[in-house]
Amino acid sequence: MDEAYTREQLEAWDDAYVWHPFTPHSVYRTEDPLLIVAGEDHYLIDVDGNRYLDGVASIWCNTFGHQRQEIDDAVREQLNRIAHSTLLGNAGDRSILLAKRLTELAPPGLTKVFFSDNGSTAVEVALKMALQFWQQVGGGEGGRKTKCLAFTGAYHGDTVGAVSLGGIELFHSRFRPLLFEAVRAPSPQFYRRPSGQTREEAELEFVETFDRLVSLHADELAVVVMEPGMQGAGGMITYPDGFVAHAREVTRRHDILLVFDEVAMGMGRSGAMFAAERENVTPDFLCVAKGLTGGYLPLAATLTTERVYEAFLGRPEEGRTFFHGHTYTGNALGCAAALAVLDIFERDSVIEKLPAKIQKLSNELERLRDTPGRADAGVGDIRQYGLAAGIELVADRSSRRGFDPAERVGMQVCRAAREAGVFLRPLGDVIVIMPPLSIRDDEIETLVGAVEHGIQKVLAP
Numbered sequence: 001m002d003e004a005y006t007r008e009q010l011e012a013w014d015d016a017y018v019w020h021p022f023t024p025h026s027v028y029r030t031e032d033p034l035l036i037v038a039g040e041d042h043y044l045i046d047v048d049g050n051r052y053l054d055g056v057a058s059i060w061c062n063t064f065g066h067q068r069q070e071i072d073d074a075v076r077e078q079l080n081r082i083a084h085s086t087l088l089g090n091a092g093d094r095s096i097l098l099a100k101r102l103t104e105l106a107p108p109g110l111t112k113v114f115f116s117d118n119g120s121t122a123v124e125v126a127l128k129m130a131l132q133f134w135q136q137v138g139g140g141e142g143g144r145k146t147k148c149l150a151f152t153g154a155y156h157g158d159t160v161g162a163v164s165l166g167g168i169e170l171f172h173s174r175f176r177p178l179l180f181e182a183v184r185a186p187s188p189q190f191y192r193r194p195s196g197q198t199r200e201e202a203e204l205e206f207v208e209t210f211d212r213l214v215s216l217h218a219d220e221l222a223v224v225v226m227e228p229g230m231q232g233a234g235g236m237i238t239y240p241d242g243f244v245a246h247a248r249e250v251t252r253r254h255d256i257l258l259v260f261d262e263v264a265m266g267m268g269r270s271g272a273m274f275a276a277e278r279e280n281v282t283p284d285f286l287c288v289a290k291g292l293t294g295g296y297l298p299l300a301a302t303l304t305t306e307r308v309y310e311a312f313l314g315r316p317e318e319g320r321t322f323f324h325g326h327t328y329t330g331n332a333l334g335c336a337a338a339l340a341v342l343d344i345f346e347r348d349s350v351i352e353k354l355p356a357k358i359q360k361l362s363n364e365l366e367r368l369r370d371t372p373g374r375a376d377a378g379v380g381d382i383r384q385y386g387l388a389a390g391i392e393l394v395a396d397r398s399s400r401r402g403f404d405p406a407e408r409v410g411m412q413v414c415r416a417a418r419e420a421g422v423f424l425r426p427l428g429d430v431i432v433i434m435p436p437l438s439i440r441d442d443e444i445e446t447l448v449g450a451v452e453h454g455i456q457k458v459l460a461p
């Protein structure tokens with residue numbers, strides 16, 4: 001750390017000057033926030049020199065650990081050339097090379113890459129492109145293709161367009177006056193299905209409702225937007241197997257563009273490079289961000305097809321150009337980091353090694369199911385997709401009743417997990433497991449063991 005400052009000073013200034021995202025400041029200090037000054041491999045190092053396994057990959061973006069030599073070197077080398085220059089009407093070598101590599105890795109047919117700086121913008125770029133696309137190809141009767149279909153429980157980011165698509169009451173309802181309306185499909189939250197309904201019945205109802213909404217609104221839908229495989233911030237909620245391919249089939253039939261928000265599940269998290277590949281699907285838009293630079297720098301990409309791109313061609317004065325761009329679009333440092341990340345994927349055969357880690361995580365999680373808690377409290381549901389999982393804690397397992405949010409049980413469990421050397425951040429009472437892809441087997445054991453310790457401590461009978 002910078003030895004000139006003590007922990008007490010830094011904490012006082014943190015309280016005085018920093019407004020933290022997604023953080024209730026009335027309890028922030030009492031919940032012992034970490035003050036991180038360094039990172040090494042899969043560990044975060046705090047101001048007192050304590051090391052914690054980074055169990056949520058620094059909010060889901062750290063791919064191969066901290067101070068990863070190859071990425072550090074790539075960023076340093078890039079600094080010797082240039083940090084940033086604009087992509088508006090101009091080019092840069094790093095972004096060219098990255099766009100080429102991404103299209104080679106992406107599902108076939110995704111041949112064009114539009115860069116931005118974060119997940120929210122990656123999604124909004126897809127939306128705006130889709131809207132303009134339909135105007136320029138004369139889509140829908142009388143150009144009516146202007147609406148989006150999104151899911152309950154969806155999370156696509158925090159800017160206004162992304163929030164409009166979002167389906168999480170707690171995060172999104174306040175902003176309703178600012179938002180555009182989306183056609184809302186139900187959430188695949190089958191753990192919360194009505195009592196008396198089987199899981200199979202719930203899945204069937206979910207698919208039928210989706211199908212019905214799509215055909216009902218087909219003429220006015222520009223896009224269907226989804227997080228393929230698993231809804232992340234909505235509570236780590238998995239879609240039924242085969243639904244990703246089904247959504248492609250249905251949207252194709254009705255000529256609706258399909259947007260995959262792979263901001264969380266892309267870049268290996270799903271077990272494949274992209275979740276779309278798990279069901280052999282090519283969407284019309286593929287959004288990637290979080291893991292793209294290995295968790296180093298803000299960079300995002302929206303991939304799309306020739307069909308979409310070509311609708312934007314025309315003489316400049318026709319106004320078919322895509323008028324959207326950010327100052328730091330295609331930032332060279334970010335692209336250099338991303339290229340190094342792709343090199344690691346290749347050289348370390350990362351994707352090939354993932355199935356064994358995913359299975360290891362699954363085996364470890366299985367042990368958690370019957371961790372004893374007071375009364376019938378404990379683990380209600382465990383949901384895993386690739387190397388991501390959510391452990392939903394409930395006050396009563398037979399009725400699936402949750403805890404009073406005021407108890408902040410999820411937060412307490414994560415705090416207790418720190419005693420076992422692991423840093424975690426929950427989503428309400430869902431404990432999130434989202435380690436770097438390079439995590440080792442013994443660290444997976446430590447990670448799940450720490451959750452077990454946390455549950456035992458907080459929910460002890």
Ligand SMILES: *Cc1c(COP(=O)(O)O)cnc(C)c1O
Nearest residue numbers: 118119120155156157232263264
């Ligand atoms: C995190 C996330 C986003 C938003 O990304 P930011 O970089 O935070 O704007 C969008 N979609 C999904 C699925 C995410 O997990």
